[in-house]
Amino acid sequence: MSSPVYSLHQLGWRASYAQHLALDDFESAYPARVMAVHRSGLAVHSSRGQAHVVVPQRVVDALEVSIAVGDWVLVEDANERVARLVERQSLIERIGAGTDGHRQSIAANVDTLFVVSSCNEDFNPSRLERYLALAHQAGVEPVVVLTKADLCSQAGAYVAQAHGVARGAAVVAVDATRPEGLGALARWLAEGSTVAFVGSSGVGKSTLTNALVGNQARLTSAIRDDDARGRHTTTGREMFLTCTGAWVIDTPGMRELRVGAAVEGVQSAFDDVQSLALACRFRDCSHGGEAGCAVRAALDEGRLEQRRWVSYQKLQREVTEASRTARERHENNRQFGCMARSAMRAKRERQGR
Numbered sequence: 334m335s336s337p338v339y340s341l342h343q344l345g346w347r348a349s350y351a352q353h354l355a356l357d358d359f360e361s362a363y364p365a366r367v368m369a370v371h372r373s374g375l376a377v378h379s380s381r382g383q384a385h386v387v388v389p390q391r392v393v394d395a396l397e398v399s400i401a402v403g404d405w406v407l408v409e410d411a412n413e414r415v416a417r418l419v420e421r422q423s424l425i426e427r428i429g430a431g432t433d434g435h436r437q438s439i440a441a442n443v444d445t446l447f448v449v450s451s452c453n454e455d456f457n458p459s460r461l462e463r464y465l466a467l468a469h470q471a472g473v474e475p476v477v478v479l480t481k482a483d484l485c486s487q488a489g490a491y492v493a494q495a496h497g498v499a500r501g502a503a504v505v506a507v508d509a510t511r512p513e514g515l516g517a518l519a520r521w522l523a524e525g526s527t528v529a530f531v532g533s534s535g536v537g538k539s540t541l542t543n544a545l546v547g548n549q550a551r552l553t554s555a556i557r558d559d560d561a562r563g564r565h566t567t568t569g570r571e572m573f574l575t576c577t578g579a580w581v582i583d584t585p586g587m588r589e590l591r592v593g594a595a596v597e598g599v600q601s602a603f604d605d606v607q608s609l610a611l612a613c614r615f616r617d618c619s620h621g622g623e624a625g626c627a628v629r630a631a632l633d634e635g636r637l638e639q640r641r642w643v644s645y646q647k648l649q650r651e652v653t654e655a656s657r658t659a660r661e662r663h664e665n666n667r668q669f670g671c672m673a674r675s676a677m678r679a680k681r682e683r684q685g686r
Contacts (some may be wrong), residue, residue, distance in 0.1 A: 336383035344378055345442065345580055348406055353420040362407035364415045367441075368572045368673040370402060375415070377408065386413045398426060402570040402582050404529055423471045423531065428591035428655060436593060440570065440582045443471070445521040449478045449532035449541065450495070451507070452485035457533075458498045459644040462602055463590045464531055466497060466648065470598025475502045476521060478530075480504035480537035483514075498641075502607060509540040518545075524578030531584050541607035542583040545575040552619045592648060594655040603645045609637065 365379035405419035468475035482488040508514035530538040614625025631637035
């Protein structure tokens with residue numbers, strides 16, 4: 334059975350992608366979208382159909398962040414090989430586990446990020462704030478999706494809490510097990526658009542994906558009633574076509590979410606705290622009790638929740654540390670480059686004698 338063929342528009346191609354390409358690029362290569370990333374290469378779709386392509390080491394070395402599901406690449410006409418990465422419109426990323434602070438791509442060229450939580454013990458406002466910061470940093474519209482609403486007698490209370498955290502972003506409560514219950518998501522699922530689901534394990538991301546795709550072959554694990562936590566249901570990132578013609582990226586549940594140097598993202602996610610800080614009497618206010626501190630006044634009067642203030646401070650420390658680590662890594666790379674060039678010059682001089 335032949336693989337389906339989609340037009341570039343159906344795959345999510347935008348005219349803005351071509352602005353960063355030259356005529357020569359299209360003479361020797363064609364654009365294709367990354368559906369999945371494997372150790373042996375990439376599964377891609379293009380107007381020519383489906384293919385598996387390899388990524389040369391020179392392309393890998395030129396990338397600051399690895400190729401992600403949702404990326405567009407140029408594939409060489411003569412070989413099933415990536416010629417280059419097309420400049421991204423957006424990239425959802427986090428800092429990977431460990432101490433080296435490396436950036437880890439989650440999904441690329443996403444129009445809407447569905448931040449999924451559930452109306453039970455999994456609901457965590459501070460975790461939502463982290464996901465919202467990632468979306469704002471990437472310039473992607475965030476939408477908070479609350480699952481298990483049909484199993485909760487106080488779903489309205491969870492929706493109200495989410496509105497308080499999301500501050501202007503849409504919040505929708507859904508029953509992921511019923512296709513008719515997903516109508517609230519329809520406005521973000523136009524043909525050619527790309528959405529991604531992120532959230533903890535067991536909150537219903539894969540169930541939502543299955544319902545939108547109309548394919549139940551991707552099995553999900555039921556949530557454990559005793560602790561309201563789920564098992565990992567997705568082990569890798571993949572991109573699927575929904576019944577409406579939109580593309581959806583399902584992601585594994587994340588045990589740890591570090592936002593890295595997401596300065597603008599954190600500021601946008603906490604715009605209320607930022608506004609209060611700017612209203613302090615002194616520009617260098619530490620918000621620890623100085624006279625005229627607008628943040629402290631808001632905390633004392635209950636206009637700013639103590640939990641939200643603590644969450645903001647924690648993320649600010651994380652951003653500061655990640656920025657410092659990035660600068661140090663850049664300086665180390667620069668010094669290594671200088672040493673390597675000096676060694677090459679010395680070698681050429683010795684050979685020229």
